[in-house]
Amino acid sequence: MPPDALKIAIVSTQHGWRGGEIQAALLARGLRDHGHRLAVLAAADAPLRHRLAADQFVTRDLTAPASPLTLTRARRFLRRFDPDVIHFNDPRAMSTVGAAATGLGIPVRVISRRVDYPLRNPTAYRVLVDAVLCVSEAVRHRCVGAGVPIHRLHIVPDGVDARIWRPRGPAAVQPARPRLLAVGALVPDKGHDHLLRAFALLRRTCPGVRLAIAGQGPERDPLIALASELGLDGHVVFHGHRDDVPELMRNADLLVHPSTSEGLASVLIEAMFAGLPIVASRTGGIPELLENQETPLARLVAPGDPRVLAQGLAVALSRPREGVKMAIRAQRRAIAGYTHDQMIERTVGAYRATLDRRARRSGT
Secondary structure (H helix, E strand, O other): OOOOOOEEEEEOOOOOOOHHHHHHHHHHHHHHHOOOEEEEEEOOOOHHHHHHHHOOOEEEEOOOOOOHHHHHHHHHHHHHHOOOEEEEOOHHHHHHHHHHOOOOOOOEEEEEEOOOOOOOOHHHHHHOOOEEEEOOHHHHHHHHHOOOOHHHEEEOOOOEOOOOOOOOOOOOOOOOOOEEEEEOOOOHHHOHHHHHHHHHHHOOOOOOOEEEEEOOOOOHHHHHHHHHHOOOOOOEEEEEOOOOHHHHHHOOOEEEEOOOOOOOOHHHHHHHHHOOOEEEEOOOOHHHHHOOOOOOOOEEEOOOOHHHHHHHHHHHHHOHHHHHHHHHHHHHHHHHHOEHHHHHHHHHHHHHHHHHHHHHHHOO
């Protein structure tokens, strides 16, 4: 290990494979590539654990994180590993393992905050962690409003692995049969019900348009039923979970992201990197990513309104050259500021800033 290398334990309680888990995997691999020593605590059935274990990471089972036995074993492992940093990837990891790790003397405790919801337990963010890594200014604002000390908040946007998302020159929208793509978990706040209703309205003026939805979640069956009710059978494809999202984006004409709440949305960074024109909701951290005072990078619409979304899509499809120009600008911004290397650099910067702050406070 390099002399300034850190020992870092990443903790996740999630069982799925969504944006937060993808970012945690990118972070773990990038930190190890930079010479840091890593351990990952995650559920036995979690894709995060399986994927990192396959890459020879040290992993520990965190199934049933609220059980006394699991927490005792986690505490015992952390005492042996003796990390410089413990990084919670979700609030439950902080409230369970974070509480169990109290008194171990771990120098830095941090949590990633990627959602724009109000904090359910603000006290935990003040007591159980020393720093909060906010994915956007909108999320930072939420934390400030909940009483988290401002000096503990660091902006660390998501990043994209440039080795996978090779930038390409954007192609114009196919005028006769444009292909729309939505990527995200099938949960209520992703707004897929609004998208289906907007798509039904859009087809009245653009009957050749097609929609593909990639993602899995508890809303899948209700959304399929809604699509059928709206007469969209044969015009909408529900792909389920896909590992080939780069390929899906290469074969799409427009990415639509209809979320009603969003911390930042790493899928938008992926679309920017791919050079894919975007129509998205103006909510949470999305405007920070895609709005520019001088020149827009995408077409943003009010969230939760199918008619407004349908209008935004219709305008985007009717102005393909404008969409290509915006996509080129968005691509340049993504390459300049949203790679996974930059995410890792910002994360390590937050670790070291917190270590330095604690050292100053202790007089060491």
